[in-house]
Amino acid sequence: MDRAPHPVAPSHWRWIWDLYFAVCLVVVLVLVVEEQAVSLPARLAAAVLLSLMALWYTAYGRAAVRGADGSRESWIFVGVAALLFLAAVAFVPTSTFALPVICPMVFLALPLTRAALVVILLNVLPPAITAIHAGTLARVHDLLPIAVLGVIFALLVGAYIDRIAGQNDERAQIIAELQARRAEVARLSHEAGVAEERARLAAEIHDTLAQGFTSIITLIQAAESEADTDRDAAYRHLGMAVRTARENLAEARAMVTALTPTSLRTETLADAIGRQVDRLAEETGIGAEYEVDGVTGELPTAVEVVLLRTVQETLANVRKHAHASDVAVRLSFTDTSVTLTVTDDGIGFDSTTGSHGFGLRGMRARAEQIGATLEISSVPGEGTTVRLEASR
Structure with a gap:
């Protein structure tokens, strides 16, 4: 059963495959050109066909081999490459040595089962083409064992490629899930931070401004009740209210800047607490x-x-x-x-x-x-x- 489409190796690893492709093809071209048993025109034709296959891979194949998805582009690439290869084999049988280059490309371009069928054909057809070209079946008996070994080796390599690609796909999926979870954790952390900051600001406002306003209201109410009977006490309470209002204003400005109590900027903690105690005694008795x-x-x-x-x-x-x-x-x-x-x-x-x-x-x-x-x-x-x- 074919795997789902999976990504090939990351782009920073593709150069290894490109290097392998180039080195192998150069070696095959040298073998084809040096094949003395075939005429020079046939050798040149085979060399041209193999060179065209290299150009075809460079211009079209590298973009088509995206994930063994069997897309129309992948089939076009495999079909043209196979025709160029088989045509080169028809001119010079030594071109068969290009199979180690073509078979991995097929497995990279097509799903496993379909790629295996194409690879079997690519390994079986060259002996038949050679027999047709020679007009005799004498060499078929010699080439068939090599073809069978080539099929077995190609299938093993293809299975390995598919397995590695599948593992890459699983890793990519895990990485995507981890990234999604990281984004979710970041979002939740941000929301928790916002909620915590809101709670902290609410506590700051409650402990400073709200209490200060409560004190101001109490002092003004006391001054109102004393306005007709004890003006000195009323003025004293109004003075306390003004002082508290100024301190509240300073606290509000501090919250806008650094949220550090203004009293702790100008005096020690012990002095700031002492001032709170003195104010309680002064305002309430x-x-x-x-x-x-x-x-x-x-x-x-x-x-x-x-x-x-x-x-x-x-x-x-x-x-x-x-x-x-x-x-x-x-x-x-x-x-x-x-x-x-x-x-x-x-x-x-x-x-x-x-x-x-x-x-x-x-x-x-x-x-x-x-x-x-x-x-x-x-x-x-x-x-x-x-x-x-x-x-x-």
């Missing part, structure tokens, strides 16, 4: 304590951002939900890690349920991004503790 243990040193920017955002989100939750009177923030440094602990004495919540807001989910996602450990423990009526530990 909650008793806030802040403590730093160990030698601070330098931390990776990603770790600093996660620590600062965790403090901002935790204090924002204290401000909006905890109804706490006291908050304690502790930042502890060791040689290998840094630990942030935020504890309040508020109303707490049930930390075993999964119905938490975007802020807590964002904190967990941030911790996972840097390989940190985040623990949130809370008991209704007894307060909440948030603990984040990250490697330095």
Whole structure:
């Protein structure tokens, strides 16, 4: 059974076959020209026919031999080449030595079964042509064994060529599948990266701009309620709102550029966290304590951002939900890690349920991004503790 059409060897290997074709044909031409048992005109005619076969392969055959598909172009190439070869054999029987050149071309151009039939004919016909030319069957007995051996050898070579071509086809199919899967993986990776970046931007906006706007609204509402009764307190709250608005604007500009918190550009992590704690105490009146243990040193920017955002989100939750009177923030440094602990004495919540807001989910996602450990423990009526530990 014939194989499906398959590609021949890659173009950068075709020069090997072309070299083999040229060397073999030159050798056959030399043998034909040197054949003294045949007249000079017959030798010249055979040489011309073999040369035409070479030109036919160069001009038409190299393009026709594309994949053993038995196309019309392949049959035309094989038919003309076979006629030129048989005609050369009719003039000079030594032209039969061109069979090692023609048979591989046939297997390259036609499906295996059809190529085998053509090759058998090409090996069997030369003895018959020689007998007809000599007018006697005397040499047929000598040529038939050679023809049979030639057929066997040609079929073995053809089967090998077909097998190699089939393997090339399988490899090409595997490569195509791998390339398709690579493209699919790249597409999925891109989509995952886009989704992750969107989630990160959402967390950035939630932890900075959204919380800042919430603080501004709270301060303005407080100022409105105090406008007629305590103007100094109202002005103080309005001043805080203006300051928060300016910080929000700076954060927005930072997100547009490098997404690094502006506070970490102008001050250390410990100072930035301290400022968040002081603001909470100033704006809400909650008793806030802040403590730093160990030698601070330098931390990776990603770790600093996660620590600062965790403090901002935790204090924002204290401000909006905890109804706490006291908050304690502790930042502890060791040689290998840094630990942030935020504890309040508020109303707490049930930390075993999964119905938490975007802020807590964002904190967990941030911790996972840097390989940190985040623990949130809370008991209704007894307060909440948030603990984040990250490697330095």
